[in-house]
Structure formats: structure tokens, C-alpha cells
Amino acid sequence: MRDNPVKQKLQRGETAFGTMVFELVSPGLPAILSAAGAEFALYDMEHSGISMEEMKRQFAYGRGLGLVPIVRPPGKQYQFVSRLLDLGAMGLMLPMVESRAEAEEIVSWTRYAPRGVRGAMFGGAHDDYAPGDVAEKMRIAEDRTIVLAMIETEKGVANVDEIMSVDGIHGAHLGQFDLSLSLGIPGQVDHPRIDAAVQSLLAACKAHGKFAACMAPTVEIARDWMRQGFNMVSYSYDIGLLANGLSDGIGQLRGKAGS
Template identity: 45%
Template sequence: MQENPVKRKLATGDYSLGTFVFEFNSTGIARIAAAAGAEFIVFDMEHTGWSVESIRMLMATTPDGTVPIVRVPVTEYHFIARIFDMGAMGVMVPMVETAEQAELIVRSSKYPPAGRRGAAFGVAHDDYQGGDIVEKMNSANSQQQLIAQIETAAGVENADAIAAVPGIDVLWIGHFDLSNSLGIPAQFDHPQFKSAVSRVLEAAHKHGKIGGFMAEGVDNATALIKQGFQMIAFGGDLWIYQKALAGGLSAVREQAE
């Protein structure tokens, strides 16, 4: 596996900015995002209905230097191991609620002795090249990024235990689902929601892990970085496109009238 520049950057205490891709599964979307300055891209399988074939194409067309991450739909070996074989450099797993679940993520992602990922070499994940197998396994184990999404009340309760699992790199707040689970849908200024977010971030920092969040705008992203989150996804493709198009069309209409 190639060196993961995002993981290296985060290890220095710096922050990293990326984005989500939900809608535009084209051969150009990763290059467009990279040209815009995205350091990582999270390709979503949870809410899109994309098949592994779509993910395979998106991995193959992500340019070097930009980290491709896939959000799988569920904590299952066959999703996690396969997306790494297709060339993903990170995996995001939704609805992580227990340390046991986090341990399954690690086992499914890493080669022995750290995990039980099945071995296949000279395929997409190592650019179809030969080389020392042990070195390949060690590289993959050290460079991949494992992201556990904390987005339920149970996940918050067990955040400390999840963060303590060796191999988990990032605790990522799923803010809409978390607010739903707490019984306060979309009330992100509610004291209960803020307390839950702080609790997860504290657990991450306690165990030397990274806090992650999807920002909805410049001010939100800046506030999250100041709060201590280091891995920030700036929105998603469909919303960014829609907002830019709506703003442009509205401006044209105002000037024309």
C-alpha cells in the first residue's frame, strides 16, 4: 500500500480536510475533488446503493496523493476486506456501538498477526506489482485508516472502550444519526448533543485517536477544528453542487431582472 499522507499529517497534530462523495460515481469525480484541494475522499456505500463494482472504479480513478476511504454499509468482513483489496486506503464503518464491533473492524482489515484479512497480492491494492509479501502486509497494516462512526447513544456510552481498541484510528461523529438516537433530531445546539460530542472527542484524545466530523460550511468546519476535531469532511458532492448551482442561478436571475 502507498504511504497514507493523511494519516501521517494527522499524526503530527495537524488537521486534514476532505469531502464525501454520494452521487457522482464518475471517473472524474476523485480528480475533481483532488484538484479542488481535498486530501481525502469518503465514497459512501451506506446510503447510495453503490455496488462493489462502482467502488472498484472509484478506487482506480483516485489520483495518487489523495486518500480514498469507503464507508461500508455494515460491520461485515466481506465488505471491509473487499474494499481494501480494491485499493481503498481507509474504511469508515457506521453505527459502531461496542469494543467488540471495533475489534471485528480491525480483524477484518489487517493481515496476520494483527487481523485475519485474506491474502491476495499482485492485485488492485498493491498496484498489480510484485515484491516482498511480508513488507506488503506490514505496509498495509500501518498505512490503512480505520474509522469507527459513533452515532448512537450506545456508541457514546462505549466511546472510551471503542477508542481503546488497538488499530482504530478515528472516532467519527455521525451527527444526524446521533441526534436521532438521543431523541433530539437535528438539534445540534442542544446541550445533550453537545455533551455527547464532547464525550466522544475526549475519549478519542485520551487514547491518542483522531476525532472526525462532516462540516456543513466554512464556519462550522473552522469551529470543529478549534474544538479539537482533526479530520474534517467538507460536505458532500450533491449538496456542494446544488448549493453552488442555486446560488449562481439566483444571482443571474436577480441581475437579469
């Protein structure tokens, strides 16, 4: 079974870079992202309509590239977590985590008995259809899986320290846009209340030795957050990268044509 170089890198205190994927899934996407320098792809199933079947194909397309696939499931249910892990996800980002009890339940879905409730399926996609010792496969599967709790509500911010104290939660992922809605300041992601929430998240991650993850829409924002302590950074997302790149190029061409 493959290991997870992104998790290993983050555990050494280094920074890992990737991007988020909402829309543009294709057979070549994992190779394109890997060639561009991404170490992980964070697929969003919650807001995109990407299916389980497409995720299984994306995991398969990425084999051999070293690109680590992480997924935000359609919701916070065992059926989504267990199925995505069996299909080959090497990390999960659970939305709107708000309490220690919720975090503990999520962790239990990612671990086999007696430490959790994940159902047993071996010789399939997640263990590369290979034979081998089941106990060793269980160990590798649990060791390599990244479990991120999204902190994107006012209650989640209030309880972020206890959430990060849960064994098996490896990091907090900032959800600045949903958080702005929860705080009653929709879209104001540079508001002082968002900055205060960021500081609470970073303090909790530091106190418990966990990753601090974010999706930064610009290089400038990414650099600022990295200086503050974020070390798992998704640079933008597929729709934004395509739209911004195309808009910038066409804008420059139109300006040249009109000169």
C-alpha cells in the same frame, strides 16, 4: 505500494481536509477533488447505492493523484471490509460502532494472520498489481489503513472511551444526524445533547491519541469544530456542494434580472 499521506499527517497532529461522496461518481471526480485541494475522498456506500465495481474504478482513477480514498461500507460485515481493502481502499469508516468488542472485531478484519483474519490476496489492486515481498506488503497495508469508528448512537457515545482505547481504531467520526435520531431529537444537530456527545467524543480521542473526524456542512461549523479539536474534516458532500452552489448562483442571477 503507496503510503497514506493523510494518516501520516493526522498522526503528526495536523489537520486533513476532504469531502464526502454519495452520488456524483465519474472518471474525473478524483482529479476534480484533488485539484480543488481535497486530501481525501470519503465515499459513502451505506446510503448511496455505489457498487463495488464503481469503487474499484474510483480507486483506479485516483492513482497518482495523492487523493486518499476512504469508504463507508454498505454495512458492518467482514465481506465488505476485506473486499474494499483488496480493491484499494486506504481507509474505512464503520457505521454505528457501539462497544469495545465490536471495535476489536472490526480491527481484526483489517489485519492479516496472526493478528487478524483478513484473507490473503496479493498481486492485485490494493498492492498495485506488483510483485514483491508478501511480508512487506502486509506491513505496508496495515500501516497505511485508517480505521474510523462512527459514533452515531446513544450507546456509542456512552462507550466511546472504551471504543477509542482499542488498538487499530485510529479515530472516531461523529455522525451527528443519526445521533440526533438515536437521542430522540431528530435533525436538531445544534441541540445541547449533541454538543455533550461531541465533547465526550473529543475527550476520548484526546485521551487515547486518536483522530477526531467530522463532516461539516458549512465553513462556520467546520471552523467551530476545528477549534474544539476535530482534525479530520470533510467539508460538505457532493450533492450539497452542487445544489448549494447552483442555488446560490441562480438566486443571484434571478435577483439581477429582476432589478
